Structure formats: C-alpha cells, structure tokens
Amino acid sequence: MSLPSSTVSSLLQILSQPALIFLSVWYYSFRALVGIPITLFWQLLLSIHSLGSKTRIEREDERKVQFFDGIVTHVRKLPMRRSFRYPLRMALVNLSNPPTWWRKKQANLHLNANEIWERTREDVPSFVKEKDVSIHLLTSPMSFGYHQNPISVYYVVLNETGECLVNVTEVTNTPWGETVRMNFNSSKGSVQNRKGMAEPLGAHVPKSLHVSPFMDMESNWRIFASDMPTVSKHLKLTVDCVEHPEYGDFFHAAFVAKRDESDTRGARNDCGGLRLLYRRGLSPHRIAYWIYHQAILLLWKEKATFYGPPGLDEIRKLTNEKKMHCKVSSVVRVGGGCPARIAWQPAKSWPWQT
Ligand SMILES: *[C@@H]1O[C@H](CO)[C@@H](O)[C@H](O)[C@H]1NC(C)=O
Ligand SMILES: *[C@@H]1O[C@H](CO)[C@@H](O)[C@H](O)[C@H]1NC(C)=O
Ligand SMILES: *[C@@H]1O[C@H](CO)[C@@H](O)[C@H](O)[C@H]1NC(C)=O
Numbered sequence: 001m002s003l004p005s006s007t008v009s010s011l012l013q014i015l016s017q018p019a020l021i022f023l024s025v026w027y028y029s030f031r032a033l034v035g036i037p038i039t040l041f042w043q044l045l046l047s048i049h050s051l052g053s054k055t056r057i058e059r060e061d062e063r064k065v066q067f068f069d070g071i072v073t074h075v076r077k078l079p080m081r082r083s084f085r086y087p088l089r090m091a092l093v094n095l096s097n098p099p100t101w102w103r104k105k106q107a108n109l110h111l112n113a114n115e116i117w118e119r120t121r122e123d124v125p126s127f128v129k130e131k132d133v134s135i136h137l138l139t140s141p142m143s144f145g146y147h148q149n150p151i152s153v154y155y156v157v158l159n160e161t162g163e164c165l166v167n168v169t170e171v172t173n174t175p176w177g178e179t180v181r182m183n184f185n186s187s188k189g190s191v192q193n194r195k196g197m198a199e200p201l202g203a204h205v206p207k208s209l210h211v212s213p214f215m216d217m218e219s220n221w222r223i224f225a226s227d228m229p230t231v232s233k234h235l236k237l238t239v240d241c242v243e244h245p246e247y248g249d250f251f252h253a254a255f256v257a258k259r260d261e262s263d264t265r266g267a268r269n270d271c272g273g274l275r276l277l278y279r280r281g282l283s284p285h286r287i288a289y290w291i292y293h294q295a296i297l298l299l300w301k302e303k304a305t306f307y308g309p310p311g312l313d314e315i316r317k318l319t320n321e322k323k324m325h326c327k328v329s330s331v332v333r334v335g336g337g338c339p340a341r342i343a344w345q346p347a348k349s350w351p352w353q354t
C-alpha cells in the first residue's frame with residue numbers, strides 16, 4: 001500500500017518541527033556547554049593577568065559606544081500569568097562611527113548607518129541633512145560568537161541637540177532568528193491609565209512577528225522609547241501587546257536603565273574586568289537561558305499553545321490584513337509615525353535558513 005505523496009509531505013512537515021526544535025536546542029546547548037567554561041577560563045586567566053595594571057579594561061571612546069545598565073521586565077497577564085526580570089547591560093553603538101569590535105564582529109548582523117538613513121530620510125523634516133544626524137543602535141553585543149537580541153532600536157539623532165528624530169525597531173524571534181524592522185515615532189504625550197497614573201503614549205504599530213512562539217498574531221504593539229538617548233542619564237524602552245480581541249492589553253516588556261558612568265563605561269560586558277564579567281558577562285547566553293527557561297515552563301506547566309513555525313509568508317499576510325500601515329487607521333494616529341516601512345528578513349543561520 002502506498003500513501004499519497006501529499007500526505008507524506010505534510011506528515012514530514014509535522015514531524016520536522018519538533019525534530020528541528022530538538023536539534024536546535026541541542027545545538028545551542030552544546031555551544032553553551034562548550035563555550036561557557038572555555039570563555040570563563042580564558043577570561044579568568046586574562047583578568048588575573050591584568051589585576052593591578054587595569055590596562056586590560058576596554059576603554060572605547062564614548063562617542064563610539066555608551067553602555068546602559070538596567071533591568072528587563074516581562075509581564076504576561078493572559079491567558080496565563082507569568083512574569084520575570086533579569087539584569088541587562090546594553091550598548092548604544094554610534095553606527096556613524098562604530099568601535100572596531102563592532103566592525104569586525106557584529107556589523108553584518110544589523111543595518112548600517114547608511115541603510116537606516118535611507119529608510120528614514122523621507123520621514124525627517126526636509127531641512128535635516130545626512131550630515132546633521134548620527135545613527136545609534138541600542139543592542140546587546142555579541143559575546144564569544146553568540147548573540148541574542150529579541151529587540152534592538154536604531155535612533156536617528158540630531159547631532160546638535162541629541163534629539164531623536166525617528167526610531168527604527170528591529171525585532172527578532174526566538175528560536176528561528178527571523179527579523180522585522182519598522183520605523184516608529186513614540187510621541188512625547190502621555191495618557192492616564194486605569195490607576196490614574198501618567199503613561200507614555202508610545203507608537204501603535206501592527207504586531208508583525210510572533211516573537212515568542214507562544215503568542216498569536218492578533219494584537220498590536222505599542223512601542224515607546226525615551227528621547228535623547230545619547231545625552232540622557234536614563235533610558236527606557238517598552239513594548240506592550242495591546243488590543244488583542246480576547247485578552248486586551250495583555251503583555252508588557254520593558255528595559256529601564258541608567259547610563260554606565262563608572263570606570264567600565266567604555267567596556268563591553270566581557271571586557272571590563274572581573275567584577276563586570278561576573279555581574280554582566282555572557283549576556284546573550286544569560287538572555288537565552290531566561291527565554292528557554294520560560295519556554296519550558298510555558299510548555300510543561302501551562303500547556304501553552306505553540307504558534308509560529310518559521311516562515312514569513314503567513315506573517316506578512318496576517319500583518320497586511322491589519323491594514324495599520326498608514327493614516328487611515330484610527331490606531332496609528334496615536335503617535336504612530338507613518339509610514340512604518342515594515343521590512344522582514346528571513347532567518348540567517350542554521351537550522352531555520354531556507
Ligand atoms: C557619532 O559619530 C559621529 C561621526 O563621527 C559624530 O559626529 C557624532 O558626534 C557621534 N555621536 C555622539 C553622540 O557621540
Ligand atoms: C554629525 O554626524 C555625522 C555622522 O553621522 C558627521 O559626519 C558630522 O560631521 C556630524 N556633524 C557635527 C556638527 O558634529
Ligand atoms: C522616537 O522619535 C520621536 C520623534 O520622532 C521622539 O519624540 C521619541 O522620543 C523617539 N524615541 C526615541 C527612541 O528616542
């Protein structure tokens with residue numbers, strides 16, 4: 001007896017999902033298992049070697065990169081209640097004049113200053129020219145070949161005042177590593193929330209990626225990023241999932257941080273001596289731990305629904321159906337910043353690359 005080939009292929013598709021997930025978890029765990037001890041040992045050697053001399057601490061010019069140390073909070077209210085927090089130190093890289101480590105290792109994973117200028121130039125006031133702005137990216141730097149950045153933000157900053165003209169967000173899903181980028185404009189106003197407290201408005205944009213495979217595509221995002229990133233002592237970035245037909249405003253994520261002005265201000269987390277290494281070293285590995293730890297809890301304890309296998313076609317379709325791209329939508333009016341210029345990028349690395 002022979003099965004029709006369509007059944008075989010759909011069977012294969014269904015089977016390949018858990019297999020791929022299993023393989024990738026195995027692959028990343030292996031990398032972490034091998035990488036972390038080697039890295040720690042190496043760093044320990046380096047740090048012991050440089051104790052006293054202090055010259056080993058990386059000292060990048062603050063015009064090239066600045067660091068913000070803070071806390072990431074995740075709160076999900078429905079259909080299950082879950083929350084967690086972890087510390088994170090992120091870099092604000094000046095893409096118009098990036099440090100050498102950026103050029104060597106990470107630049108090709110993100111857009112460069114020219115590409116950001118190309119996608120925002122029509123949205124800034126016409127008297128602003130390319131020479132008047134510098135482009136900055138808030139992201140968690142790669143650590144020993146591994147990077148993990150659910151959300152990064154590009155800021156188009158007016159050199160003279162430090163004011164941010166447009167922001168572009170770059171959201172990447174786990175575990176596939178697919179990316180979506182969109183312009184947004186978080187307005188400066190605020191609204192009163194139910195408890196009567198002032199809440200920043202933020203930009204409403206269509207949810208354009210699952211991000212967490214445990215969330216469907218129904219809601220919209222409200223993104224807020226504080227202004228004057230290169231000047232202000234404090235930095236805040238929040239993403240909410242709002243307007244879900246069933247759960248309403250059900251998810252909140254935030255990064256609230258202070259500029260690092262200490263001795264280690266110019267150093268990446270793994271290159272600022274032992275104390276910083278202990279507190280914030282191997283950040284991408286730590287983020288991955290939090291993400292996968294939560295995923296396992298969600299699967300085992302909550303029996304959460306798993307959405308979003310890799311592949312962007314369906315996601316494009318669902319996003320376009322929301323028709324939130326421009327002024328016609330009442331939701332976009334709230335500091336939306338139009339047009340969002342949503343652009344997707346498929347997975348770059350094994351095993352999701354197609
Ligand atoms: C970023 O680099 C550009 C080009 O060197 C420079 O003009 C600008 O002042 C830098 N921005 C900051 C905030 O240091
Ligand atoms: C502003 O930044 C750009 C790089 O983006 C740089 O070429 C230019 O010289 C800067 N202008 C001033 C006034 O610092
Ligand atoms: C985003 O841009 C708007 C202006 O277009 C600004 O008011 C807001 O503070 C910016 N947010 C960030 C991330 O700087």
Ligand SMILES: *[C@@H]1O[C@H](CO)[C@@H](O)[C@H](O)[C@H]1NC(C)=O
Pocket residue numbers: 123124166185186187188335336337338
């Ligand atoms: C960003 O928002 C401000 C006020 O909220 C508005 O004046 C400006 O035109 C907006 N910019 C874009 C690119 O939408």
